[in-house]
Amino acid sequence: MKHVLVVGSGLSGLTCAIKLAENGIRSTLVSPYPSERAQSVMAAGGINAAIGADDSPLLHADDTLKSGGNIAGKDTVSELCSAAPDIIRWLEALGVVFSREKDGDLILRLLGGHSRKRTVYAGAATGKQIITALIREARKYECCDLIQRKLGRQFHSALIKDGRCYGVLLYNDIERKMEAVYADAVVIATGGQNVLFGKTTGSMQCDGYTVAKLYEQGARLKNLEFIQYHPTTIETPQKRMLISEAARGEGGRLYYLDGKRKVYFMEDKYGERGNLMPRDVVSKCIYDAPSQVYLDISFLGRNLIKNRLFEVAEVCRKYAGINVNKKSIPVYPSVHFFMGGLAVDRDHKTSVDNLYAVGECASMYHGANRLGGNSLLTAVYSGQTAAKALSNITENKVHPDFSEYISAQEQVLNCQLSSDSRFSAVYMRHEIAKLLNDCLGITRTEEKLLEGIRSVDYLVSISNKLVYDSDVSPYIGYSLPPMLLLARAILTSALARQETRGAHLRDDYPERDDKFAFCSVCDYNNGEHRISYIEEDKL
Ligand SMILES: Cc1cc2nc3c(=O)[nH]c(=O)nc-3n(C[C@H](O)[C@H](O)[C@H](O)COP(=O)(O)OP(=O)(O)OC[C@H]3O[C@@H](n4cnc5c(N)ncnc54)[C@H](O)[C@@H]3O)c2cc1C
Structure with a gap:
């Protein structure tokens, strides 16, 4: 039977697992904590769909593109907005109780940047209601083993050979050991990059590590400079x-x-x-x-x-x-939301074969700035889209031998677990956050960005040689070198975009410049971060 591994059990991961199960595809849903504790639960404002009498998916798409600085893909955004009303109906059918007027119509709220009222909400607990309904739906499939949950697991790295992903190495935080899980495809659904920036509005479970590690392993990233305040x-x-x-x-x-x-x-x-x-x-x-x-x-x-x-x-x-x-x-x-993340195509496939990304960790739809209420929508839509694409996957009957790689990672883990080093991994995380907040604030300058790059390069040069304290989960220690790489990629992307667009405001380049009217993509190869600009629909 076909088997997909979904890493992250927030709104996008849960949706994907449910839709896979509807298609008869078995999935394993892994996360450190249960879905009830995912960031999606914190969403209160609402979720968008053009359902008002004076509204249309076309207007919704126009607002989304305009607010995103006109660099998001017209086709993909228009498909998203057309699917939105059905998504609201699907959620209602699963039991989400959206707030209604006395006459029974859904109450529509006006959020910033929208030309029409189109945000539906469920009292003060939209995210909680949606996740609760999806957890209940997922249980139906857990009973017949179409969805299997693994808690206390954190992503360590992907098992990739010759540009194709065969599974994932997980860190089991309960038994303190590595665990390899093979699958016909892997879907990453690990949310935003909050911890990189320290104090944000989001969940501390979302640290950006998965995106960072996959970047180190060759996956392409996109639009990293667009960070929403x-x-x-x-x-x-x-x-x-x-x-x-x-x-x-x-x-x-x-x-x-x-x-x-x-x-x-x-x-x-x-x-x-x-x-x-x-x-x-x-x-x-x-x-x-x-x-x-x-x-x-x-x-x-x-x-x-x-x-x-x-x-x-x-x-x-x-x-x-x-x-x-x-x-x-x-x-x-x-800092609130990350428009950038793993670059994906229209099926939500990353640049690595058999590796997909959904939700906030994937970069799509929002361009240079996200509209309020569009993130819950894209979390559901991307989960559905990836599941649909995966209905055609072929079974990986055999996989390459990863045993050498796995035992090398186990050795690093054991070394860290038995370490008597006093060097605090948590302190290092704070230092990275301080640095990024300083250089990637609401406005940016070349001088500050270059200063940030020099500091990150110094931390990169020492981080691989450090053994961190074992006072906290070794996850914090092994996550640091890739997270520094991601920090470097964000700074490099921000430096390269010599214009002001959406959430990327340059004091030294205060105007929009059509030379940059594209998505930025970032590739990491042989220690080099390479930035190029591509039309989103051509990715
Ligand atoms: C306070 C707040 C309010 C918001 N309100 C709204 C709103 O009203 N409307 C709207 O549209 N958007 C809102 N957003 C944004 C929206 O909530 C998120 O973008 C969206 O929920 C992301 O869903 P997700 O599935 O991508 O990620 P998440 O819900 O963040 O789930 C990520 C999952 O990945 C797991 N994970 C993380 N790291 C790892 C790892 N290394 N290994 C394994 N698993 C991992 C986590 O445990 C979790 O299960 C809000 C955000 C915040 C912070």
Whole structure:
């Protein structure tokens, strides 16, 4: 029986496993933690589909392309937007209870950069509702072994020979050993690159390691320089807490104080819809504001806040001690989403045969900047698309002998497990995050990017020689050298794009330049990072 290994059990991985099972293909779903703890659960704002009377998939696609700086593929985006209404129906059929008007119609929310109301949501827990419904659906197939779950497993590396993937080496964190799993195809669904940047709005399970390691192993990456800063977050000692765009979608207003006068700078600059400009625009304006920026939702009234913005109110109460019914929220932009990742074709196949990527770890659809509500949509759509393509895979009856490679990795692991080194792997992760935050902020310059590259090159030169402490999971230690490579690839991509587009803002190249009206792709070969520019639909 055909067998697919899916690494990562958030929204995209779960969708893919369910759709494979519907086609009678067996899958193994591996992740360190259960799906209930994936980042997808944190999504609150909603998921997009053109279902309003005044809307159409064409308008949805136009907004997506425009907000993405017109470098995403027209065909792929248009297919995504056409599929969106059916995706909402599928989720409803699985039991997701989306919020509805009194007359029974789905409530549609307006998020930044959209020309129409098209974001459906499930109270304050859209992601949680969707994941819960999918977990229930997946259980049906777990009962008949069409889906098998392996928890406590972390990706170590892919088993690749002559450009073809035969399976994956996993680190089993429970038994502290390596485990090889062979499959007819592998789907990577490991989410964004949050840990690279330290404190972000996202889950610390998403560290970018899988993307980094696959890059080291020869997979092509794309659009790495496009890192989305969400305009409205609050700071806590552990991480940045998101103040959902829904707050502005429901009417919330941004302002700063000039003496005692409130300056509604977004409305002054962009008119009535100013607070709902795309995220890249709002983040830059907040960054340029002369003093602290606040978000005011108090005037919306207790009822609306309770019914539609409950989660925003709770986050502010719990993490900042703010009663949003009475006080404005001080907000800061923060790293939130990665438009870049593994380069994939229309079937979501990477540049390595038999290796697919879905969800946030894959780069597709969003171009230079993502629209709110489009990520849950692409997580489901990409999972479905990959599963459909995989219905035609052939069984890998034999695979090459990887035993030498596996035993070499086991030796490295044992060396780390028995290490008495005091060099902290966690400290090293903090250093990388500090460096990237410093060089890849909301705006960038050649000088800063070159400084970042020099520092990363130094860390690369020492990281392979270091043995890290065994106080934490050895995963943290072995993930560092590839993550430094990924950091280098991001910096190199940002340096090469000498223009301002979407979330990539260059102080030294403040204009858009059509020479760069393409996706950037990054290849790693013999220690060299090579950047080129390609039309997305031609990838
Ligand atoms: C606070 C917040 C709110 C958001 N709100 C919205 C919203 O309202 N609408 C919207 O469209 N988008 C939203 N997003 C973005 C959206 O949630 C994500 O982009 C999307 O859920 C990603 O799904 P995924 O399946 O790609 O990854 P995830 O849900 O992140 O799942 C990744 C999986 O991979 C596993 N994994 C990670 N590393 C490894 C490894 N090395 N080995 C094995 N497994 C691994 C994880 O354990 C997890 O199971 C929000 C994001 C955040 C942070």
